[in-house]
Amino acid sequence: MAQKTYNEGEFTYVEEGEGQVLLILHGLFGALSNFNDVVNGFKDNYRVIIPVMPIYDMPMRQASLEGLLKFIESFVDHKELDDMILLGNSLGGHIGLMYTLAHPDKVSALVLTGSSGLFENTMGGSFPKRGSYDYIKERVEYTFYDPKTATKELVDECFEITSSIPKCMNIVQIAKSAQRNNMAEEITSITAPTCLIWGLNDTITPPHVGHEFNRLIPNSELHFIDKCCHAPMMERPEPFNKILNKFLTKINQTVPS
Template sequence: MTEFLKKEGKFTYAEAGEGKAIIILHGLMGALSNFDETFNYFSKKGYHVLIPELPLYTLPLLKTNVKNLAKFLHDFIEFKNLKDVILLGNSLGGHIALYYLKHYPQYVSGLVLTGSSGLYENSMGNNYPRRGDKEFVRKKAREVFYDPAIATDELIEQVYEVVNNRNTLIKTLAIAKSAVRHNMAKDLPKMKQPTCLIWGKQDTVTPPEVAEEFNKFLPNADLFWIDKCGHAAMMETPDQFNQILENWLNSKNL
């Protein structure tokens, strides 16, 4: 994806394709590369696909929260002069999409959530690792996926660097606490945009009952399950994920 990366002002983002805009929002421990397959697929299917790098570790500590990450997203959408966007978020990225939709519904024509927080999330629980405890990080990273092999050494190293750095760990905890505070349950019934929920049946971070709650409270939602799949369907089962999403977009004329 590096060949598609751009840096303009305060924004670093990947961009490809032409057509209706799909903005992809990565999770708290996620990276732009988590969406490689989806980015490549839909940028060749008549969509303008963008993945902004979220400022998880560069905002001032007091502004490191869901609210200000949604504000950053709004700044990005205005900077790119986008309208009627489709927001696609995994984990924290889904939560940011929901918070954004609550405050700027006029900019959003569709919503896609996969393993999204916003109602409940069990990431590392209360047991964040001691600094230097790489085996704990390895164990927790593997638990995110149905197939633990998806948690490559490179991915584990990325997570380890975050939790082993005092500054990024403090900001990670700040965002996690913010996500708990910004529970979206009361807001969901007001969100009328078509919403696609794609969930791994073996997701242990945002378990299947979370998907069912989203489906219950969102008035215009469709829920799709992927078996033998954990928290990041776009990484574990990209072909199935992309096919479900493409069929849904076509069914909604999005």
């Protein structure tokens, strides 16, 4: 079932539940529906919030990681959020890393799944083939271990996005911005407890990327999910939520009273 969205000025977002904030950042082709199982699994104990990042609609001169970071900073300020758990998939993980480094006082924990920031294989680095439904279908299926996970609704959504020249130009510009922004040196200073949840069969950010994040982020733990590719929260929601719940329970038990 689709989550209810709220609109306040320039912001569109999902918000469910009460408690500590679990702020979710979606990827380059991400949709709010990608996180339905996370919302449903954690809304009883957390205030789950997912802002829609203006990837396709922001002015082209602002279409970059820095532009998206400013947007998230504005959203957090608008909602007066604090003591957040940040969860980011793919590009959203990259933005999460940047936000954590810029505002360590606001982030109590970080969760990355298939995050960019070190290395990725993506169609975003070159202009997506407009008008080729079969090509878009193949690329969407490539992000899943089981191609059937790429529903017609999901493929149609991506096809609609890539049928627009301005949206494609933003996608390419943001993807190139991500590829230029290697965070290997900066992330060694992250002190927040970090949970890395990786698809063992990830073709976009392969397993070695998860291992490298684990090596570079001091207070991190790495978990792999078998028969799973780039979006574990969609493809294997039950093991994903189990790992996330165990991590959140553990860090909450270690917080000083």
